């Protein structure tokens with residue numbers, strides 16, 4: 001296990017997803033963590049060696065994020081209210097989550113059988129500020145990659161933990177599967193406003209503010225292409241079939257830094273990669289006026 005650092009106090013573990021801690025003057029605060037038991041155990045040893053764990057933040061409800069608290073056993077696990085409400089939206093149930101974990105890591109069968117998912121102990125709706133060992137953490141409900149996503153600004157350390165709201169190591173097509181499409185834009189503006197040097201993402205190396213513009217552009221381009229197909233009268237399923245044949249599909253399917261195997265021609269694209277198109281359709285449906293006629297304005 002190779003732990004990386006941003007300065008002395010911010011440690012992160014590249015993995016699926018990226019895990020991170022801030023070592024304060026009086027204990028440790030953690031952000032997400034490894035999904036599988038082996039890396040989970042190793043990360044726990046590293047965290048314990050830095051001091052007592054005071055709190056953990058669960059940054060979103062996806063299955064690769066929710067198991068970390070079972071390994072780290074923090075005294076308090078914090079999420080947004082929406083993440084807590086969506087807790088079983090992708091794992092279906094405790095049993096379903098364990099089955100999917102087992103499929104990924106059959107060698108850890110015994111440990112997985114005894115794993116209990118940990119639900120958040122403390123939730124907030126908009127913003128929460130916490131001080132630990134003289135370090136300030138400001139947590140924001142920041143929808144985008146998921147409706148309940150959270151961003152935490154470690155003020156003195158000039159880092160924001162953004163989970164998959166930025167995902168330089170994950171394709172956008174994959175990342176939009178349960179997105180709050182229009183909510184993502186104010187979140188990018190929030191990230192722009194934070195006084196930080198680094199964003200630590202759930203998938204991909206730490207990045208700076210240059211990633212914000214690139215991400216916004218990719219989102220707008222994706223929405224634009226889907227809108228055009230929808231305006232031509234295509235159903236969502238027809239649009240999915242059409243998009244796979246368009247040159248842009250490869251660009252969405254591929255992340256900036258991770259090789260991606262394209263969908264073989266003739267094969268249906270995996271749902272994990274087309275679900276984002278459904279999210280964009282829903283968003284456009286909600287925001288398209290039923291009449292193109294403007295409001296009646298009486299002449300003065």
Ligand SMILES: [Zn+2]
Nearest residue numbers: 060062145164
């Ligand atoms: Zn996710």
